[in-house]
Amino acid sequence: MNRGASSAVGADVWSRTHTHHWDDWTLDSLVGAKVASGATVSLVVPARNEAATVGDVVTRVREALVETVALLDEIVVIDSDSTDETYAVATDAGATVHRSAEIRPDLGSHPGKGEAMWKSLFVTAGELVVFMDADLLDWDTHFVPGLLGPLLTRPEVALVKGFYERPGQRGSLDGGRVTELVARPLVALLHPGLADLVQPLAGEWAVRRSLFASLPVPTGYAVELAALVDTEARLGLQAIAQVDLGTRAHRHQALHDLGGMATQILAASLARRTDADLPLDGAVLRQFVLPGLVPADRVVPTLERPPAERYLP
Ligand SMILES: O=c1ccn([C@@H]2O[C@H](COP(=O)(O)OP(=O)(O)O)[C@@H](O)[C@H]2O)c(=O)[nH]1
Numbered sequence: 001m002n003r004g005a006s007s008a009v010g011a012d013v014w015s016r017t018h019t020h021h022w023d024d025w026t027l028d029s030l031v032g033a034k035v036a037s038g039a040t041v042s043l044v045v046p047a048r049n050e051a052a053t054v055g056d057v058v059t060r061v062r063e064a065l066v067e068t069v070a071l072l073d074e075i076v077v078i079d080s081d082s083t084d085e086t087y088a089v090a091t092d093a094g095a096t097v098h099r100s101a102e103i104r105p106d107l108g109s110h111p112g113k114g115e116a117m118w119k120s121l122f123v124t125a126g127e128l129v130v131f132m133d134a135d136l137l138d139w140d141t142h143f144v145p146g147l148l149g150p151l152l153t154r155p156e157v158a159l160v161k162g163f164y165e166r167p168g169q170r171g172s173l174d175g176g177r178v179t180e181l182v183a184r185p186l187v188a189l190l191h192p193g194l195a196d197l198v199q200p201l202a203g204e205w206a207v208r209r210s211l212f213a214s215l216p217v218p219t220g221y222a223v224e225l226a227a228l229v230d231t232e233a234r235l236g237l238q239a240i241a242q243v244d245l246g247t248r249a250h251r252h253q254a255l256h257d258l259g260g261m262a263t264q265i266l267a268a269s270l271a272r273r274t275d276a277d278l279p280l281d282g283a284v285l286r287q288f289v290l291p292g293l294v295p296a297d298r299v300v301p302t303l304e305r306p307p308a309e310r311y312l313p
């Protein structure tokens with residue numbers, strides 16, 4: 001097990017001192033650390049049209065980490081404007097399910113993954129919050145204790161990213177198109193301290209509630225990169241760790257849809273590092289579709305929610 005320095009850590013040593021493997025801890029030792037610390041833990045699954053997979057995710061985690069051992073105190077699915085049976089499937093699997101738009105309606109409602117995760121803070125209670133995507137195909141329940149390991153054993157760590165091999169059509173790192181073509185270049189140019197994060201966009205991550213509630217949150221797909229950038233700026237690299245979770249496969253979006261994701265990630269990154277005059281609410285992304293390479297404008301929300309703590313008791 002790595003034992004990182006508690007003082008500020010430079011990017012040159014960060015990977016060596018802040019990279020773990022999920023089996024660095026036994027499940028029993030983590031349950032013991034949780035009990036000793038008195039910490040409570042929420043698993044949040046943002047889900048939009050994931051009826052095909054959300055039931056498997058919830059059922060397996062519930063059986064392993066709520067019923068067999070008490071590592072999790074709650075499993076909450078945030079139904080993010082689904083038009084399929086996500087709500088019913090997640091409920092039948094044993095999750096507490098909330099529709100994003102119905103959480104704190106006084107604060108309005110916006111589309112997006114980050115919006116769902118921001119809203120989750122109003123309907124969860126855990127001091128530690130674990131996020132997992134709902135579209136997982138190749139994964140296992142050890143993802144959750146793996147992500148909690150650094151938070152339960154290293155007081156200086158406040159945000160933990162999972163990483164994994166991402167089997168795709170052409171080999172183990174053939175996943176993560178936006179990671180390889182957008183996030184890593186942005187890190188190289190604007191956020192070099194984060195260069196040793198293997199999966200900066202991973203949807204499997206964990207965070208201390210107090211930190212996440214203090215951060216502005218992009219309502220779309222930039223939520224993951226923004227949290228890393230803001231945490232490094234606020235607390236330094238010593239507050240960030242990463243855990244090798246093995247292998248993860250998920251449902252892949254169409255390339256044009258990832259164009260919207262990339263736009264959101266670029267907007268959030270540039271807003272944090274440049275004085276570029278960026279659109280606050282949304283950008284118009286012009287793509288060209290077949291047949292005929294006809295222009296098709298996609299309105300990409302770039303709105304950010306202010307820190308949730310402003311609205312929490
Ligand atoms: O508006 C949205 C878009 C996505 N998601 C969820 O966020 C996770 C990651 O989204 P997606 O699978 O679309 O991204 P990818 O994994 O393809 O990068 C999944 O559980 C989605 O159901 C969501 O809750 N609201």
Ligand SMILES: O=C(O)[C@@H](COP(=O)(O)O)O[C@H]1O[C@H](CO)[C@@H](O)[C@H](O)[C@H]1O
Pocket residue numbers: 133166174175176177178179180201202203204221222223224251252253258261
């Ligand atoms: O890594 C990526 O480039 C994107 C898209 O992955 P694929 O190219 O469809 O394997 O997926 C990541 O970004 C999403 C938004 O932050 C996260 O929700 C995913 O978990 C993450 O894998």
